[in-house]
Amino acid sequence: MSLNVIDLIKGQLGPALVSQAASQFGESESGISKAIGGILPAVVGGLANNSDNPGVLDAITNASSSGILGNLIGGSSSSPVISTLLTSIFGDKISGIVNAIATYAGISNNSSSSLLNLVTGATVGSIGKYAADNNLDKSGISNLLGEQKGIVSSLLPAGLSLASLNLGSWFGGGSSTSHAEAAPKPEEPKIEVTRSTTAAGTNPDRNNNEGGGSIWKWLLPLLLLIAAGYFLWKQCEKKQTTTTTTTTDSTAAKTDTAATTTPADTSATTTPAAKTDENIDLNGVMLKGYKGGMEDQMITFLKSGNYKNAADDAALKDKWYDFDHVNFKMGSSTDLEAGSQGQLDNLVAILKAFPDAKIKIGGYTDKTGNEASNVKLSKARAEFIKGALAKAGVGAQVLEAEGYGSKFAKVDAKASDAERAADRKMAVRFAK
Incomplete structure (x- = not known):
């Protein structure tokens, strides 16, 4: 399902901004809110059409680096960039849009114009x-905008239409006119036009009730047939997608990474709420972690002597341990989500308890966005963790930090976030 x-x-146009705009423009909050509700679909439609x-x-x-979101009321209304953009997407339709919104919301044209910019x-x-956070x-971005064409018309509030905004030709918007605008000419009853393609034997002099009854005799079965065909098509499409994903995963499993096979990977796809923090024994010191989670698996492996007995790095490279809690904020390589530091502290404690152990850090992204950017971001995140471990006094035990981008991603780019x-x-493996 595409993003709306x-x-x-x-989230940028909430009650606080409505109240601030109402105060600055000298309008009622209800008028401002109503105007924003009409402008927003129109602007998204304009961008989608371009x-x-x-x-x-x-x-x-x-836009992500311009700081525009931090100063919407003060910056957008006077920004030449916004003015140029509006001219680019609406052309000579701007004044008509401003007038239509002002009339619809009961505000002045000046306020309507300022709100259009805002x-x-x-x-x-x-x-x-969003594009910067998701490496688009x-x-x-063009694909994301194009996906909006199918939903814009339906999001306009009651009392507004693409036609009333002088945008009736967009996305087939001519059919979205108000009842007054769509009223048929007296000499051409609407019901007659609707049935102009019926069977040759139809009598044009039948009254509306009789015509309405006959049209459903063939229209209802046709609609049911279309619905059945659509359901079968979706089922076939779903099976095809499943087959493709299975084939891709099978190929990926042959590559040099445990990110596709490690038990930690399996836990990453389960519901986090099902996991419960427990005490993990580290030589008498209790760490908070999941039973079977990263800390538990690493300690068990080290205590088993398998690390000490590994002849070289090749014997270790296929076993990765996914962090259960360490996550970065979207698009960032330096800002950790709340709760991440605790698991980094646990890793430091494990390395200090086993000073002969060496590790490697790996970063991974999903399949969306530019791959070069994905590799760069995942590498920067791995380096950040390596630096954090160095500051904690175990830097000598971190041999390498690598970013793999979406190389080992399994979930289709069109899946939900x-x-x-x-x-x-982020993941870690032992190394030599």
């Missing part, structure tokens, strides 16, 4: 941040 970018943007426009893609790509800034900034290049999270991980 409107849901992505709503998904291949280089100027639009440049503006989104540069919402555009929030939209571009939010999509730009311009092609990925929650499903792809299993591929975004």
Whole structure:
């Protein structure tokens, strides 16, 4: 299921911003909120209609570093970048949009114009941040925008349509006009036009009730047939996707990594809520961790003597241990999520308890985004952990930090973010 970018943007346009905008523009909060509700789908529609426009893609790509999300009311309304972008996507339709929103929301044209800039800034900034966090290049951004074309019309609030915003030709928007605009001419009853393609024997002089009854005799079975065909098509598509994924996984299992075979990988795909912290015995010192988790597995391996008895690095390279808790904030290689430090401290304690042990750090990403950027990000994250361990006094035991990008990712790039999270991980293995 594709991402609805409107849901992505709503967080930037919450009650606090509505209240601030109402105060600054001298409007009611209800009017501001109503206007934003009409502008947002229109702006997303404008961007979707220009998904291949280089100027639009440049503006989104540069938005994440512009700081625009931090100053929406003060920055967007006067930003030449936003003004240029609006002209690029709407052209001479801007004034019509401003007037339509002002009338719909009961606010002034000046307030409507300022809100159009503000919402555009929030939209571009939010999509730009999402693209940066998920390593989307311009092609990925273009695809994301293109996916919005099918949902924009349905998200306009009651009382607004693409036609009323002078955008009726977009995405087949002409059919989304209001009842007043869609009223048929007296000499051409709408029911007659609807049935202009019926069987040759249809009598045009029948009344509406009789015509309405006859049309359902063939229309209802046709709709049921279409629904059945669609269901069968989706089932076939699902089977094909499953077959492709299975084949890919089988190939990946032959590559040089334990990220595809280690028991820790299996636990990474289970529900975190099912795991419970327990005391893991480290030579009499109790560490908080999961039974069967990273710490438990590493301590068991070291105590077994298998590390000491390993002849060389080749005997160790296929066994990786996934971190259960160490996670980075989206798109960052220096900011850890809350709760990550505890497991790093556990790893430090294990290395200090077994000073002869050496390790290697590995970073991994999912399949979305540019692969070169994925490798760079995963490498930077692995280096960050290596540096953190060095600061804790065990740096000499960390031989290498490597980033593999999406090389060993299993989940399809089109899967949900929650499903792809299993591929975004950090791991550690013993080395010599």
